[in-house]
Amino acid sequence: MIISLNKRYVFVHIHKCAGTSIEVALAKSLKHNDIVLGSTKSGEKYQEFFKRSIGLNKHSTALEARGFLGDPMYAKFFKFAFVRHPVDRLHSLYSYALKLAHDAELTDDERRNFDANGKWPDRPPFRYKAVAAALESKSFSDFALHPLTWADAGAQPQWQSVCNAQGELIVDFVGKVESIEQDFTHICEKLEVTVPLEVRNSSHEKKSSHELSSLALSTVQDRFARDFALFGYSAE
Structure with missing residues (x-):
């Protein structure tokens, strides 16, 4: 998961949906007070600290991120995830x-x-x-x-990571691994960043x-x- 206070966005990292590749790519544009959980060297290093201090981890849900930020701030952030x-x-x-x-x-x-x-x-x-x-x-x-x-x-199920208890989406954009290059380009344009995307942890099958x-x-x-x-x- 990434919570960027500078760029005002939340990335919800769903298991086995290219989340590591996306977090490593976006981490290049993060500032010192942004939060990245898992995937990067610093993200892995401080993951336990953030889990204890703010109750979030690498695969926390959008609902959990909303609980941390509060409804007013969460509403102002751009929220996205990738599915497969x-x-x-x-x-x-x-x-x-x-x-x-x-x-x-x-x-x-x-x-x-x-x-x-x-x-x-x-x-x-x-x-x-x-x-x-x-x-x-x-x-x-x-x-x-x-x-x-x-x-x-x-x-x-992936919907549990991006929906509320009623099964309604609470993120703004859901990209797909099947169209990751196109969808990640859209994300970069939205966030106004230019970072390369490299495939990591791929099963090659x-x-x-x-x-x-x-x-x-x-x-x-x-x-x-x-x-x-x-x-x-x-x-x-």
């Missing part, structure tokens, strides 16, 4: 979870303990629900059907709904029904 096709976003989470697990690896003791009681070690990244779900899944379809997947913050079993696809459609409708994505 729900199936591609879920697959990005799956790929990212597998990468985290692969890069960390279990120690011999942890492997023996897992073989004995089926419990993953209580440390990052194995304590993350999406990582456990990915490791226990043989395919993307299995991941979409795993109960731990839907308990992970990264798999929560794109999966279509056809690679899900019928049951898995139905599950994704049900879980993300409001995302499909609100953001104009096809659920087929």
Whole structure:
């Protein structure tokens, strides 16, 4: 998340929607009293401080940002976020979870303990629900059907990050990862900044709904029904 007091804008960083790329790009134009949570070196460094002091974190919602700023100031700010096709976003989470697990690896003791009681070690990244779900899944379809997947913050519906309790949008602009260059250009024009956008944390893959079993696809459609409708994505 970015809250720029100088430029008067709020960027809501939704999981697996190019938020890191956008925050790193926009950080180049921030001033010393602007707030960036996560993604950049300083954003990661002070994330715990801001979480304790103002109750916000990297993936805080628009509603939480409004609570921090107050309704009058929030209304004066330009608020925006980026979303992604729900199936591609879920697959990005799956790929990212597998990468985290692969890069960390279990120690011999942890492997023996897992073989004995089926419990993953209580440390990052194995304590993350999406990582456990990915490791226990043989395919993307299995991941979409795993109960731990839907308990992970990264798999929560995108509308919850940009809407109020009644499901109404409370941001001014919602860009799409599928048209990120065009939409980011619009953002830069609105903010009157010129910064390059570089892709970061990309999974380098794109999966279509056809690679899900019928049951898995139905599950994704049900879980993300409001995302499909609100953001104009096809659920087929």
